[in-house]
Amino acid sequence: MRLLQSGIVILMLVACKASGELLGVTDEEYATQPPVFHFDDYDTCMMLKKKLYCYVNFELKPTNREKPSPVWNTIEKVSSKKIHYRHDLLRHFICVPTTCPKITVLNETDPKFKMEVGACLSEKYQYLGLKGEVTEIACKTSIYTHQTDHVDYIVLGILVTYMLWVTFASLYDLCKRYDTPENYKTFATSSAGTMITAFSVPSNWTKLKSENKSPAAEKLKCVQGIRVYMTFLVILVHTLLSVTGSPIANTKFIEEANDRKDLLGEFSKRGVYILSFHFMMSTWMLIVSMLARADRKEPLTIDFIVKSIIKRYVRLISVLLVIIGLFATWFRQLPYGPLWIGPCEEAERCRQNWWTNVLFIQTWVNRYYMCHIVSWYIGVEMQFYIISLVLITLLIKMGRSKIPYVICVLLILSILGAFWDHYRHGYPSSLAANPEDVYRLQFNKQPQWHDHFSSFIGNFSGSLLGILFGYILYMYGRQRIFTSSIHEYIWWVLSVGTLTVVASLPFFVDVDRSPATSALWVALTRPLFAFGIGILILGMSEGLGGVIKWACEWSPTYYLAKLSYTVYIGHPILQHIRIGLMRHPVHIDEVTMIIILLADIAAAFIFALLLTLLFEMPFNELANMMFRTKRISESDKKK
Incomplete structure (x- = not known):
């Protein structure tokens, strides 16, 4: 509660700065x-x-x-x-x-x-x-702008059939729970039982409430809190965009805010760097698991790579398919008001380009007509995962001592590549925040959004730093890195100091005074942010951080973090619906923004809970079960 109250106060203080005058x-x-x-x-x-x-x-x-x-x-x-x-x-x-x-x-x-x-x-x-x-x-001339067609009914039929199966699995699992613990355990470990419990809401709820108490998980418990707070920031930016991208009654408020720099406004234009954390943690966990696998003398083969990709694909695609299916069909059938055009355009994009999302190539093919625009992150993350999987396998086979040197070289190359890509286009360091570009979310039709925001080369540094930090934690995690008070001071400077510089430097230095300085700042912000977060995590894993560590390890964040993927992929559909159902221009002020933000966060996590229990967890368990069965059969053959 203290954390929530503090957050609201900070938001109000920051937002209240957005009051100025239109000169002249x-x-x-x-x-x-x-x-x-x-x-x-x-x-x-x-x-x-x-x-x-x-x-x-x-x-x-x-x-x-x-x-x-x-x-x-x-x-x-x-x-x-x-x-x-x-x-x-x-x-x-x-x-x-x-x-x-x-x-x-x-x-x-x-x-x-x-x-x-x-x-x-x-x-x-x-x-x-x-x-x-x-x-x-x-x-x-009608409340409903589209007639239902065969695609709508196919998607509806699939969803209804699936929900009937989930209902059956849940009820059957509940009935079995009234049996003796021994009989239930026998049922749950049988072939049919594992299939049923995988889709059972009560079983998935039990798993969702469980907590990993292993030493490795406890060491990185702070990551879950960071993940949740980063998710809050993502929703914050999308809420700002969804509000300013819709008709505004008091346009003067938006124009006054744009006439001056404030933390929220600047963050919405530059805050893409926070996603470096998610790219970093993906490869961080990947290299730790692969190094542990190598130490167990388990082979890192092509078969392992293929299975890992399939497992990752199944986990990501299940929820993504549900969202795309809803966008392309029944999303457009809601009784929208005057702002029916936006939802209908999104539905049309998903009908035409759904396949690019399924193949995770939406940032490369038809990118200006991307279905479910926030899915760019999922596509890039999957691309990084595949590349990192192959790269780490090769480096471990070459000798793990070479990993930090190779990664540092690749990191430098990625920064140079991001610099050159930005410099040759002559873009400013921030995304366009012109009301005319934001209105109806037309900014994604501009090349800068794709070249700067969702580019492969621009975001690659986060994944590379994840490999580096994961390697450091695995190889040296059994011994303390920050052993003295001087080391602790250095840790504060390298972590919180670096993050502060990334967030605040554009307030004090004109980073856009030339195309070169703009490109340099853009190329450095994401690796600097990932570096600062990585150092922060290493320090907190050793007990440093004080109130920051307490906030990041606050117990509710552990459970909320399990919903982070479905929150990210699911919350935009709720914001689209909120806009589509509007009947008049919104009058915006600081208090209204905070209320809308809190409502968006609450709705996002409730919706995410349903997506997680009904889709993400069942298919994730299905992939685990498939490969687990295969491993058992292979070990039986050796016997």
């Missing part, structure tokens, strides 16, 4: 502008006999260009900054029969309809010395 424009002048976003009453419109509700992009112009009105001068002044909204481009959602009753054609495909809507809106703003034309229009 008074509040009175700002208020004379037509609203950038406007919603007519959607539900009332849908009750009309001749219902027609339209999303309209209406580009304003002065009625008299030689003597423009004061309102137009204000619009030009406010819109001149790219970090402001375009106030000359109105995004209005109108009920045509009530807002424009004089229109004679109620058919969006008719060119005359577009002209008449433009004339109607021009008449509306004539008193301000403004006119305009419609540049984009999309209409709906």
Whole structure:
């Protein structure tokens, strides 16, 4: 509770800094502008006999260009900054029969309809010395924009059949639990029993509540807390994007926030480096398990590599398929309001490009039309896993003493590659935060998002550092690394100091003064962050850290961390639904943002719990069971 209260206070203090003024424009002048976003009453419109509700992009112009009105001068002044909204481009959602009753054609495909809507809106703003034309229009005449088809019913049939099997397995398992412990153990270890308990919700709930008390797990218990807090930060960024990417009632609040630097705003533009932690921990755990396997004299063969890839694939793909299936089918059938376009576009992308997600190549093929955009991380992580698996196998066979040297060389090459890739494009060090790019989440259509944010070479340093830190922990974990007070001071500087520099340096130094400095900062932030986190974990594994260690080992985080994958992959669908069901522009302020964030976090973990119990854990156990059976049969043959 203390941790939650402290987090809320910090968020409020940080967010409350986002108050400034738009220089050169008074509040009175700002208020004379037509609203950038406007919603007519959607539900009332849908009750009309001749219902027609339209999303309209209406580009304003002065009625008299030689003597423009004061309102137009204000619009030009406010819109001149790219970090402001375009106030000359109105995004209005109108009920045509009530807002424009004089229109004679109620058919969006008719060119005359577009002209008449433009004339109607021009008449509306004539008193301000403004006119305009419609540049984009999309209409709906029904609450449901898509008819169900065979794909919808196929997905529904698969999900219903699967849920019936899970229900049967759960009920059968519950009945068996009322038997004697000996009989239940016999059942649970039989071939049929292991299959049933793998899909049983009560059995998976028991596993989810269990805690690994082994010395190795206790040593790295802090990792679970870090994993949870990183997940909170990811949801925070996505909540900020989902809110600012939807129609805003008080656009001045967003523009004032963009006019100055604040921690939350800068983090949302630069915070991609936090995902280096997840890439790092994936390969960290991988090399530890492979070194232990080699010490047990178990062979690192092609067969082992293939089995490991299949096991990883099965664990990741089950939940991903469920989310993609929902996005492509029943997600678009929800009773969305005026903002139906966004969910429908996502559904269309998933119908066309679902196969790139299944093959984990979504960052390479059709990347501008990626289905479930946050899945880029899953694709890159799977690519890193396969490469690291092969790389570690080769290095162990060559001699494990060579591992740190080879990894350091590869790390330097990856940093140089990230620098050159960023430099040759001339990108700034932060992702574009222009409201026009964020609105309707159009920023992912820009090359920088893919070249900078989700690139393979840009994120590779985290995986390489994971191999290095995993090697250090495995080889030297039985002895203390930080043995004196001087070592402890050095640890604080290298861990917390490095993380502080990564988060705060752009506030004090202009890292974008040239393409070279921008590229250098981008190339260094992810490896520096991963390095700082890695050193932090090593120190906490030896008892250092004080309150940081306590927070990272706080007992609830251990269980929440087990949901981190399904939280990441599942929470965007809930945010899409929240936006799609909106009926009016959102009025945003600091308190509202905190409330939405807390609601998003709570909903994400509840949804993730269902995904974990129903899909992730069953298929993960299925892969384990398959390979476990194979190993037993091979050992029997040797006998």
